Amino acid sequence: MKKQLVMIGNGMAGVRAIEEILKLNKEEFEMTIFGKEPYPNYNRIQLSHVLQGDTTVEEIIMNDWDWYKENHIQLFTNESIVKINPENKTVESSNGRITAYDKLIIATGSSPFILPVKGAEKQGVTGFRDIHDCEVMIKTAESYKKAVVIGGGLLGLEAARGLIDLGMTVDVVHLMPHLMERQLDPTASQMLQRELESQGMNFLMEKQTEEILGEDRVTGIRFTDGSETAADLVVMAVGIKPNIEVAAACGLEVNRGIVVNDYIETSIPDIYAVGECAEHREVTYGLVAPLYEQAKVLAETIVGKRESTYEGSITGTQLKVSGVDLYSAGEIMDDPSVKAIKVHNEFDGIYKKILVRDNKIAGIVLYGNTKDSSKLFRMMMGKEEITDLTDISLLQKAGEEGAEDIGSIPADEVVCGCNGVTKGTIVKAIQTQGLTTLNQVSGCTNAGRSCGRCKPLVNDILMHTLGDSFDASLAKDSLCGCTALSRDEVVEEIRTKGLTAVKEVMNVLEWKQEEGCSKCRPAINYFLGMVHMDAYEDDRDSRLVNEKMHANIQKDGTYSVVPRMYGGVTNAKDLMKIAQIAEKYNVPLVKLTGGQRIGLFGVKREDLTAVWQELDMPSGYAYGKTLRTVKTCVGSQFCRFGTQDSMSLGMELEKKFERLDTPHKVKMGVSACPRNCAESGIKDLGYVGIDGGWEIYVGGNGGTDLRAGDLAWTVTTEAEVMEYSSAFLQYYRETANYLERTSTWLERLGLDHVKAHLADKNIREKLNDRLDQTLQRYNEPWKQAIEDQKVNEKYYSTKEVELV
Amino acid sequence: MRRIEVYPYSKLYEQMGQPVTVGDSNIALFKLSNGEVHAIENRSPHPKGGILSEGLVSGHYVFCPLYDWKISLLDGLVQSPDTGSVKKYEVKVEGDKVYILLD
Numbered sequence: 001m002k003k004q005l006v007m008i009g010n011g012m013a014g015v016r017a018i019e020e021i022l023k024l025n026k027e028e029f030e031m032t033i034f035g036k037e038p039y040p041n042y043n044r045i046q047l048s049h050v051l052q053g054d055t056t057v058e059e060i061i062m063n064d065w066d067w068y069k070e071n072h073i074q075l076f077t078n079e080s081i082v083k084i085n086p087e088n089k090t091v092e093s094s095n096g097r098i099t100a101y102d103k104l105i106i107a108t109g110s111s112p113f114i115l116p117v118k119g120a121e122k123q124g125v126t127g128f129r130d131i132h133d134c135e136v137m138i139k140t141a142e143s144y145k146k147a148v149v150i151g152g153g154l155l156g157l158e159a160a161r162g163l164i165d166l167g168m169t170v171d172v173v174h175l176m177p178h179l180m181e182r183q184l185d186p187t188a189s190q191m192l193q194r195e196l197e198s199q200g201m202n203f204l205m206e207k208q209t210e211e212i213l214g215e216d217r218v219t220g221i222r223f224t225d226g227s228e229t230a231a232d233l234v235v236m237a238v239g240i241k242p243n244i245e246v247a248a249a250c251g252l253e254v255n256r257g258i259v260v261n262d263y264i265e266t267s268i269p270d271i272y273a274v275g276e277c278a279e280h281r282e283v284t285y286g287l288v289a290p291l292y293e294q295a296k297v298l299a300e301t302i303v304g305k306r307e308s309t310y311e312g313s314i315t316g317t318q319l320k321v322s323g324v325d326l327y328s329a330g331e332i333m334d335d336p337s338v339k340a341i342k343v344h345n346e347f348d349g350i351y352k353k354i355l356v357r358d359n360k361i362a363g364i365v366l367y368g369n370t371k372d373s374s375k376l377f378r379m380m381m382g383k384e385e386i387t388d389l390t391d392i393s394l395l396q397k398a399g400e401e402g403a404e405d406i407g408s409i410p411a412d413e414v415v416c417g418c419n420g421v422t423k424g425t426i427v428k429a430i431q432t433q434g435l436t437t438l439n440q441v442s443g444c445t446n447a448g449r450s451c452g453r454c455k456p457l458v459n460d461i462l463m464h465t466l467g468d469s470f471d472a473s474l475a476k477d478s479l480c481g482c483t484a485l486s487r488d489e490v491v492e493e494i495r496t497k498g499l500t501a502v503k504e505v506m507n508v509l510e511w512k513q514e515e516g517c518s519k520c521r522p523a524i525n526y527f528l529g530m531v532h533m534d535a536y537e538d539d540r541d542s543r544l545v546n547e548k549m550h551a552n553i554q555k556d557g558t559y560s561v562v563p564r565m566y567g568g569v570t571n572a573k574d575l576m577k578i579a580q581i582a583e584k585y586n587v588p589l590v591k592l593t594g595g596q597r598i599g600l601f602g603v604k605r606e607d608l609t610a611v612w613q614e615l616d617m618p619s620g621y622a623y624g625k626t627l628r629t630v631k632t633c634v635g636s637q638f639c640r641f642g643t644q645d646s647m648s649l650g651m652e653l654e655k656k657f658e659r660l661d662t663p664h665k666v667k668m669g670v671s672a673c674p675r676n677c678a679e680s681g682i683k684d685l686g687y688v689g690i691d692g693g694w695e696i697y698v699g700g701n702g703g704t705d706l707r708a709g710d711l712a713w714t715v716t717t718e719a720e721v722m723e724y725s726s727a728f729l730q731y732y733r734e735t736a737n738y739l740e741r742t743s744t745w746l747e748r749l750g751l752d753h754v755k756a757h758l759a760d761k762n763i764r765e766k767l768n769d770r771l772d773q774t775l776q777r778y779n780e781p782w783k784q785a786i787e788d789q790k791v792n793e794k795y796y797s798t799k800e801v802e803l804v
Numbered sequence: 805m806r807r808i809e810v811y812p813y814s815k816l817y818e819q820m821g822q823p824v825t826v827g828d829s830n831i832a833l834f835k836l837s838n839g840e841v842h843a844i845e846n847r848s849p850h851p852k853g854g855i856l857s858e859g860l861v862s863g864h865y866v867f868c869p870l871y872d873w874k875i876s877l878l879d880g881l882v883q884s885p886d887t888g889s890v891k892k893y894e895v896k897v898e899g900d901k902v903y904i905l906l907d
Contacts, residue, residue, distance in 0.1 A: 064851040066888055446885050515819070515837065517874075518860045518867035541819055545858040545869035553869060557846075557855035605823070794817050801810050803827035 002030040005302070006091060006101035008081040008246070010035025012044055013275025013291035014107025015063055016420070020299030022071055028303060031073045032099055034091075036080035037130055040065055044130070045288055048155075048320050051134050051162030084250035086268050103270050103302055106258060108243040110276040110286070114236050115150065119212030125234045128159040137235065141166035144232035148172075148221055150209055152179040154319060156237030157196065161321045163235070164200050171229055172196075173204045173221070175238075183317045183328045187344065188351050188367040195324055195349075204229065242277040242284055257284040262309035264298040274298050280312060287315045292420040316377050316417070318370065327370040329377050331355050331363030338362055359385050374457040378409065406464035415461065416447035416454045423461060430465045438462060440481050480519035482511045487737050491527050500532060502539045518544065523738035526625070529661050530733055533774045540795075546623035549795060550781040551608055554601065559608060561600040562622035563615050564658065567632045567650035567670075568596030574617065581614050593622065595629030595667070606798045612782040619782045621659065625739070627666045630654040631679065635672035635689070642672035644689025649718060650678075653685075653725065659778040660771075662729065663736040663745075667702075681709050684742040685725055690714070694721050698728055698754070699746035707743040710751045723768060727758050730767040733774075807896065807903045814900050816841065821857035821866065826904060831893060832857035833902065834877050836864055842877040843895045843904050849873070849888035856890070 005021070007014050010033050018031060035041075041063040049055045068075045076093065083092040090100050112127025114120050124144075126136050137159070140147075145168060149160045152174030160170045172179075178189035179196075193203060207227070212234060213220040220230045242257040253259045253267035257279030260266055264280075266273050275291045276284065285291060290313035297310040316329035334340050338355040345351070350368035354361055354376065361380040366373055379386065409415075411424030429435060429444045438459045442448045448455040478484050485493070490509065499505045502524045506516050516524070521542035529536045546552050551559035563578070578598055582590050588602035597620055603611055612619075622628060630653050633639065635646030650670040657666075669680035672689040680686025682702035686709050688695040693716040700709025713724050731754065736745040746754060758764055785791050810824050816835040823846055824831050832846035832855070842864070848854040854870035861867075864877045874883040880892035894905040 058852055061851055064888070066849065070889075442885075444884050513862060515862035517862055518872055521860060521862070541817075542860070544860060549858060553855075553858060555852060555854055555870065793815070794820065798823050798825070799811060800825040801808060801827070803808070 003028060003102040004100055005029035005031045005103045005105070006099055007031070007033045007105040007107055008084075008091065009033075009105075009107035009109055009275070009277070010037070010041055010075065010077070011107060011109045011275065012041065012062070012288060013109070013295055014105060015041040016292050017105060017107070017274050017295035017298045017302075018071075018073070019063075020296050021302055024299055024303045024305070026071075029103070031071070032101075033068075033073055033075050034079050034081050034093055035075065035077045036094075037132070038078045039131060040068065040075065040077070042131065045320075047128070047131070047134055048158035048162055050131075051128075051137060051159065052165045052321075053162075057131055057134075081246055084246055084252075084271070086250055086271065089270070101270075104272070105298070105302075106247055106252075106266070106271065106273040106277060107275045108246070108277045110240040110242045110284075112236055113239040113241045115209055115238060117209050117211055119214065119218070120236075122212055122214050122218045123216050124214075124218040124232060125212060125236065127236050128155055129240070137163060137233065138166060140233045141168050145169055146171075146230050147233040147235065148229060148231040149235045149237055150221075151237035151239070152176070152203070152205075153237065153239070154180060154183070154317065156235070157201075158320055159235050159237055160201050161196075161199065163233075168233070169202075170200070171202045171204055171231075173207050173209065173223075173229075175206065175208055177206050179203075180319070183332065184326070184367075185332050185334070185353065185365055188326065188328070188353075188365050191349065191351055191367050192319075192324060192326060196321070199321075199323060240276065240286060242279070244277055247273065247277070255279050255282070262297075262311065263301045263306060264294055264310060265301060272298055272302065280310060283312060285313065285315070287317070287417075289313065289414060289417040289420065290315055292414075314381060316364070316373060318373075325366075325368055325370050327364065327366045327373040329364045329373075330361070330380055332365050356386065359387050361386060371456050374415070374454055378413065406460050409461075415457055416445075419446040421445050421447040426458060426461050427465050430462060435462070436466065436484075437478065437481060443481070479523060480517055482506070482513045482516050482520050483509060485509060487523070487527075490524065491531065494527055494531050500528065500536070502528065502542045516542075522547075526661055526663065526738055529774075533770060534777045536777065547625065549605075549608070550619055550623070550785065551603070552623040556602075558602045558604055560622065561603050561608070561611055561615070562593060562597055562620040563617035564620040564654075565597040565629075566654045567630055567647050569632075569647060569651065570598075577615060577617075581611055584614075585611055593629075595620075595622070596631050597622075597629060605796060609785050609792055609796050613786045615782075618658070618780050624661075625664050626660055626662055627654065627657040627668070630668040630670060631683070632670045633672050633677035635670075639672060641675060642689070643691055644672045644694065646670040646672035646678065646687075646689060649687065649694075649721065652718070652722070656722065656726075656775070657729065659780075660729070660733075660775060662733055664739050664741045666729070666742065682706070683709060685728065687721065692716060694718075696721065696724055696728075699743045699751070701741055701743035703741075705741070705743055707747075710746070712751065712755055723764060724758065726771045727764040727767040728754070730771040731758065733771075734767075806906045808906055809901050810843075810904050811902045812900050813841070813897055813902050816902070819861040821859060821861065823855070823857040826906070829906075830855075831904065832866075833895075834861055834866060836861070836877070840864075841895050841897055841902055843893035844875075844877060844880050845891035845893075847890070849875070849882055849890050850886075 043060040043062050046060040080094045081091045082094050090098050092098050112129045126133050147163045147168040148171045149156045150173045152172050160172050163170045178186050179193050208224040210224045211222045212218055218231055218234050220228050222228045244254045244258050247258045248254045258273035258277055260273050260278045260280050264272050274294050276286055294310050297308045300308050318327045338357045341354045343352045353365040355363035360383050364376045409423050413423050415423050426445055426447055435441050447458050477486055479490055505524050522544055525539045525542040540548055585607050587600045591599050593599045630650040632646045632650035636642035666684045668685045669678040669683040670687045671678040671680045680688050682700040686697035686700050695711055696713045697709030698712045701707040732742055808826055818835050818837050822833045830846040831843050834842050846855050846857050848856055848868045850871045859866040859869040865874050867874055873886045880890040882888040896903040
């Protein structure tokens, strides 16, 4: 019978230990894991990104349910262990389940430290530690305005930034005179505070919380100096405490954490503790890299190899807040025993300090530019003499810094701390899998995929490993992993070699993957259509699913159908038709979309063509890299404020540009007066009616990269509106990267450049001609699917086989 | 092991997926540009699920249409850096008939 391995806790350190054990010996143990949260193992470091809205809970899952299943690990979630019984080697869960173990790993992590002040139990007071805390904050931000974060350390500042992104007003309360005083010296700390203040954080420094005010729910905080601040939400981020209660109760030696030796063994045989709950040589760790090191040693101990030992870690710190680049490691404060090398460039907001003792680096503080952090950290850890190294010269030319010696980095050194990827792993992946670009290395090893700080080093390792065969041209922005050519080079080759088909492009330009990938194929198809205008036959199978199907795929495999409603204007007949169809085909959801039209959601693939036929309306292209909608206000036809006829202009624009392929989706808005009810300021092209003409705004974006449009032109006639709009769109079509919105494109080229280019009437006319020529090649796709039997069969047929 | 006739070979398009329901199983057939036919379960191994039949096909890989995971049609394995696998069905082509072998 297999030995029973039981683990209490289902977090990053523990699960990493299980992964390491599986690597060493897949067969030895039957494994059971108890986790008190209702999720599989997720990346706790990324929680601040979830809070800041950069990613979702689903995307930070590291080991999904299938992983447990595939490795035959029994996982009990929502179930914590309440008792360990070392005498008969069993554990008892919160559900009363008794489980026997041969080996027991305690990986219970830590909890936020909640200040023992009056009122700390009130509603609206939370820590910032797990998904639940994140959800509480996100939910609170929906109905409340004012948050107070107690604690100006790493976690507190990340939480504060997240709350600002959620639309809350945020005070950060800190006991000390400087932020992150354990990681930063006063100079760096002040630079950080200034930056965060400019991002909207308000700091209450040197304040000690005395009481949390309010009835059931928090309404404010009172400090020991008698001052108060209002609060709808209080986030405690003053520190963490290891979860050791269950361990202590069963007689294990505990101090601040559960005491472990260099083999990660506790004071009782066959019980181990790893991660934030463990204390090693009187230190508990809260960062991932040391925990992963512990996990590795533990795995060897558990499978009986008992060769490696854990010697403790020195760790570096960084802050995951956008706009802030800082890093520190080792000692941070100047004192008589160390000498400091400092660079403080107030002009660029850069501060670097290295503390030196006996010719060796003892500490690092970097603010504003942290690209040397990996190198310096390694020198510090390796206790390298710095005597031979020159210090920095002022105002040297860019690119004059010497490359460091990659060869001297040991293979087992962790290059990517977030993902625990060693140099050896990277080199091996490059050699065995024939990798040649940074993206490929990241893709295969995960190095550089979390915070990205190690990317320059990973690239250096790539260069060093490939030696002479390293192709510097690959380091530039290639279209994708299939080619070394950039976007501009591919387009240039298409033009000069007269290439006319996706396959031909990949073949002639010697694509590494003969049939391309999901990044390059849609891009090439777009470029060909852009270059050859009316003479290109679209390669539908190189398009991604939504454009291929002319419907938007939903997560359950059904589709949404959104018919065109020019300018958001409809009529009773169309509405009745839509209603009847929704009823006939049992459409689960009928919803007004964000673009002023009606969407039918949840249509089955096999019903698509019939629904389109009965609708007898053109596709609204709600799925395409093309013109989506033109949002309009009612305008002068009905509105007492309207100075222009926004509906007519909106419909005219939509009728002209519909179906046009563009590098990314394009949205327009037309408002009849500066009250701007159509939100023209956040559209790729936005129009605002004024007395005697129109203002044209460009590059606005209401989505991921929120950007207000720039006023580019003020014109007097609708003909001019069309002329400038066409010229702008065509210039965007010809120069943007595939999947680059007008907002980022405009930032890249600059508004002045685009305006100057389009100021030339001759250029505008030529752009207009090319656009008009392109617009001629489009057909109505839904009609085509109904009428063309082959299209219908190829894309929309399904088949059911009954088992008898 | 049962042989189930599922689709005419001549109606499958190269570099395309075709959804087929066999009893309770949702299956995606893929015809590669070399003419081979492969069958996998029509469900993405991504934690959020989704279907695979509409994905872009390159060589013997399909790209998950919802989350862009790259999946080998030869063994159902998800390519790194993502991980997981999709159930693979054995396929026999005889004349114009495509069969799937079911347990």
